[in-house]
Amino acid sequence: MAQQQNTTRTLRVIGGDGPVIDAVERVTGQAKYTGDLELPGMLVARVLRSPHAHARIAGIDTSRAEALPGVKAVVTHKDAAKVPIWGNRQRALNEQVRFAGEAVAAIAAVDEETAAKALPLIDVKYEVLPFVLDPEKALEPGAPQLFADGNLEGQPRVLIRGDVERGLAECDRVIERVYHTPTMWSGSMEPRAAIAQWEGNKLTVWASTQAPCRVQTNLTGQFNLPDSQVRVIASYVGGGFGTKSAAHVDETIAALLSRKARRPVKLQYSREEEILDSNTRFETRVYVKVGVKRDMTLHAMDVKAYINQGAYHVRLGGLGNQATHIYRIPHLRTVQYRVHTNVPNTGPTRGVGDPQETFAIDSALDEMAVEMGWDPVEFRLKNVKRNGDPIARGGSGAEDGRLVAQVTDRCLEEGAARIDWSRRSTLPGGGQTGPRARGLGVAVTERGNGGGLAGASVTVNLDGSVVVFYASTDIGTGSRTTLSMIAAETLGVPLASVRAVAGDTEVAPYDGGSYGNRTLYSTGRAVEAAARDCLDDILATAAPMLKASPAEVELGDAVVRVKADASRSLPLRDVMQRRGRSVVGDGSVTQSQAETNVERAAGAHFVEVEVDRETGKIRILRYVSAHDVGQPINVTVVENQIEGGTIQGLALTQAEELRFDARDGRCLNASFLDLKPPTMLDFDARRIEPIVIANIGEQGPYGAKGLGENPCHAGMAAVANAVYNAVGIRLRRVPFTRAEVLRALAEQRPASSRTA
Amino acid sequence: MADEDRDHSDLSVTRRAFLKGGALATGALSSTLIPTPADAQLPVATESDPRRSVVEMTVNGVAYRKEVPNRTTLLQFLREHLTLTGAKMGCDRAQCGACTVVVNGRNVYSCTTLAVEATGAEVLTIEGLAKGDALHPIQQAFIQHSGFQCGFCTSGQIMTTKAFLDRVPRPTEDEARRAMSGNLCRCAAYKRILESVMTASRLMQA
Structure with missing residues (x-):
């Protein structure tokens, strides 16, 4: 196991401090974010959004918009595949819109002004439907229904340990409280942006995303393409905080427009669009019963939570049941109702439901401490x-x-x-x-x-320089730096000789993405494994050159030496030149709950x-x-x-x-x-x-x-x-x-x- | 992006038709000192078009003369016409500061400044701050203190710092905090941004 090897060696790179390795790019304006990119012949996209919180599109006529000179493509729900966006119930463009601000149609035009002028020329006949914003009211009989199967997402999420009724009865003191957090913005400085380009049947999308492979998976589904035909690139990303941790409608809309117009299309959200149509932090209403014994032990906790998932929710969210991980609680029950309402999309945002849950649980515990004088x-x-x-x-x-x-x-x-x-x-x-x-x-x-499938590859070039390829991203968390440090440490080369290529699905193996505390933890393990793979190869190459066995040599400071006789050594560069072939290391790891x-x-x-x-x-x-x-x-x-x-x-x-x-x-x-x-x-x-x-x-x-x-x-x-x-x-x-x-x-x- | 595409206006249909009529050879009137491929498609002068104006300004020491629609913001002018993409569009409403550049020594939100307003001005953007490979002391300070995370707001933070320190070379921390409060950083590297500003002040004195 890697861990045991690590503890026997002094760390040279890891544990240091100092600026990130791409600091100069970020302070000189050289770092190119998605919106900074220009492609020849590129069109500009704008999205028409629903003014109604809930409506069915009874009719949509795009002919007037299409007739405006400079408009190159218009797409509506009729153009979108009947396939939901990955991890979601929402399609790229929906016939039934479920929040005010939901995309109804999109236009690609020669410039922004033309696109903006064309938007109101799309005639939409809305059949306006009643709406509901409150998660508890959305569960009442007769509430407006967002989906055919009702507003409750699946079954209530229930976690039971012990016997909470008995536990509460056994307590010396029980308090009951309600805590409320509203729907909150949680976006980043860089609004969503996506550029789509088709070359024949090959789709390339530059996206401001935390999870290029998830975007890729979504696009393969939307356009019925193999992974090999879809490339997603997210080089510099101006923050994410979870709101960009999955596929979203914007990448698919850009690709639909680009396919129709046969030209590259850039879709950049305005700030207002980013606030309305990204992921927001979900509203929670948490009912907590806490019971303690006089000896200060937490004995029982009963939690009922309403999660306002909004119109759509990326993957299944809710409270993370943190309390069960932090505290010893013999008798516990949590029941979460994840409810759809007509507020905008929600999804993972920094901490997902943990900040909301911590607010409820750690406030309730404080109230209990006050009551008991603890x-x-x-x-x-x-x-x-x-x-x-x-x-x-x-x-x-x-x-x-x-x-x-x-x-x-x-x-x-x-x-x-x-x-x-x-x-x-x-x-x-x-x-x-x-x-x-x-x-x-x-x-x-x-x-x-972290967790899930992570992948990375490492290449050692003929001059001994090193490149780390990974398809999760650096959204500002410094992963280009920390992952390069892991590669440098593992290989035994200086950090300065390592460069990291982030967020490109075509050059790196599958990786879930940068969210949930996972880039360093999971992708980092993959980088370590890939670097170790390279190291084995390099030592096997160098050993005969030094008339030793691979086990007898080591790599440090970019020099391969015989451990027992440091005078017998070769610079890594010489080893690579004599080898005459690059070294490529692969690392894929799956961290599971096993x-x-x-x-x-x-x-x-x-x-x-x-x-x-x-x-x-x-x-x-x-x-x-x-x-x-x-x-x-x-x-x-x-x-x-x-x-x-x-x-x-x-x-x-x-x-x-x-x-x-x-x-x-x-x-x-x-x-x-x-x-x-x-x-x-x-x-x-x-x-x-x-x-x-x-x-x-x-x-x-x-x-x-x-x-x-x-x-x-x-x-x-x-x-x-x-x-x-x-x-x-x-x-x-x-x-x-x-x-x-x-x-x-x-x-x-x-x-x-x-x-x- | 061809200017013909970008500079669409009510009259552009006519302009395009005119171009198709073979008037391309006369299209040099709206000249520019830095020719780009896009300029080959620039239309003939539209001096009679009240929706367009010729703007002249010096950006990072280079003089430019370009004809643009009046509605063009300084941010659009820099990003789309001069391909200087260091200034970012974070809100387009003067609410975040990601677009900050220095105009005649003052930090301005370029998203809510029209290019025509900057006519005759000296404009400094993040691209013009370093002298060759030598970073400006403010850039050095932002690196030294890691005064950023994602970097999207950083150009704006640095340009605000530039105008501020030129105006107030030895600020107190509270003065610096007030001066920087028009630039949002969602990653909230605020402590490090403040340290960067204070260190930059010292470096610039040296």
Whole structure:
């Protein structure tokens, strides 16, 4: 096993820090993102979108649009295959539209102005249908139905362990609460973009995606082509955060237009389109019953959640049942209703349902600690899972695995020490008078690592330089760098001699993509395997040149030497030149739930807030994010991820809610101005302190763990808990706007003083 | 992309018909100092067309003269006419700053500045910041502190920094935070962006 070999060798490249290897491209404007590319004869596409939240297209006449000079192709649902987009129920263009903003038709024209002018020339007759936005109302009898089989997606997702009714009855104290998170924007700076080009029956799509192979799989299905005829390229991607983690309608629409126009087509979403027609973070309403025993043990938990999947949902989402992985809970039941409504598409977004779940569970645990007069950190330490504890491997409640390399306790202890938790007042407000009060809060998080099929190949050229090919992407997480570091470490060459080619399905083996903490963890394993494959080949080639056996030689600093006699050596370059053929290494790994040992990545967040009772403003004074990252591959990349993810988690506390007009179901704030993603002034990023816990894992490359998702999880719960500690109000609905804070403060006052 | 395609307007049908009539040979009136293949298809002068204007500006030290539709934004002009794609379209509504360039020493959102407004101006984009292989101190500082993740907003961040530090060479951190607050970074590398700005200030003094 690779792991054992690693521990016997000093790491030369891995564990370092410093800038990513493509930093110069990114600070000089040389990095080309999809929208920057131009092809000869390329057309510009625009999409006509439904103004109705729910409607059937009774008729569609494109003749006037097609007659406009400069229009080269128009496509509607009649042109789209009757095949859903991969992992979804939505087709590229649908006869029944299910949210305001859904694509109805698309135009390719010689320029943007022509395309825009042609859009209103498409005559669409809508048969407007009743709509529903609320997930619970969507399940009521007589609710508007989005799909023939109803609004409930499949069966409720149920997880049962022990006997929750009996467990609750056995508890000394049970509390019951409801927590609500709304539909939220979760996109990136680069709006969706796709360029399609056909050469005969060969389709090439440049896409801003996290998962080129998933896009490829979708396009092969849409156009009935073999994998060999579809190439998807995602070189530089301007962020993803999950919203680009699967195929989407835009790539297929671009390909449909391009096929019809017989010219390359670029489809670039506007910001408004990106907000409406990408994936949003799904709304959750979580009903929690928590029961404890007097000895501080968590004994039973009963969770019922409504997941507002919107019109369509990429793959099956919902809460990740994190609580079952973090805490020892003998009696547990979670029931999730995944409901379709007429709000826009939802899908995986950073942390998927984990931030929403953490908000509910870790708020409820805080409420319980307050009720019982327990210290929230002590209460968690008493109940978090430890190394060797049983843990569920799959989606069922059965704890058939064994937890390894788990350090939730250490994250809690180190975080508490850093923020000086002992100074926390046990009474809300702690006797603070005046308009402003400070408080401390904590929340725990964790997530699994990667998984599924990952692939990579490594080529060692005749001059000894190295290229890593992988078909997942670098969406800003530094994977070009970290994967190159893994190749350099494994081969024994300097990082400077390695280059990585990311996100091209034609030159790299299948890989699921960059999402779910998996690029480093899973693709990284594939790179390690591919590099090892190369190394074996190189050593076998070099050994006879050094009159030794392959087992007697080693490669380090780009020189092959005889281990017992360093004077017998050959530079890698000479070995390769004498060999006269490139070395090609292949690595494909599948990480599955068959492993009995389960390793996950824990984290604990601590925050100190100051609440202004007069304005309702919540200020973040300090924020400590302690994360188990396994073996850090590049410490700078790790800290950058923790800092950025923490702010994204904080962003959920203050803004980014998508609001809808109850009268027509349209989104009211599909712009940056109205969504208010945080600027540099909204949170003082200097106050975020990452704690990197280098806890070497068992199954990732060199013991690394995934990290991309986790830092975003705990912000909502940690801040809500700190606000309670500061002023004694419990925020159970995000975002925590000033109005919401003031309303809660007003309710907190006795009725007499309110009327006074 | 041929300008004939991009610069479509109400009158363009007529223009195209005119071109087809064999007037291509006269199509040099809307000249440009950097010829591109696209220019071969430029129509004859349309001085009588009120929807079009000739803009002249210096971009990264090079003087350009191009005839464009009046509605052309500076961002479109840079990206589509000059193929300088470093400035990005993040919102097209002056709400994110990814399109920031420096015009006559001021950082502006090029998505909501018309190209005709920049006539006669000195424009600096990310492509013009380095001197050959020598990166500008601001670029060096952004690399040193890893002041980015995905890089999509980075050109804008750097150009805002350039205009700011030229104006305020030794800012306090709070001044820098205010100056940078018109540039969104969704990856939220804000701490590192701030460090980059402060280090750049020191490097530029040196």
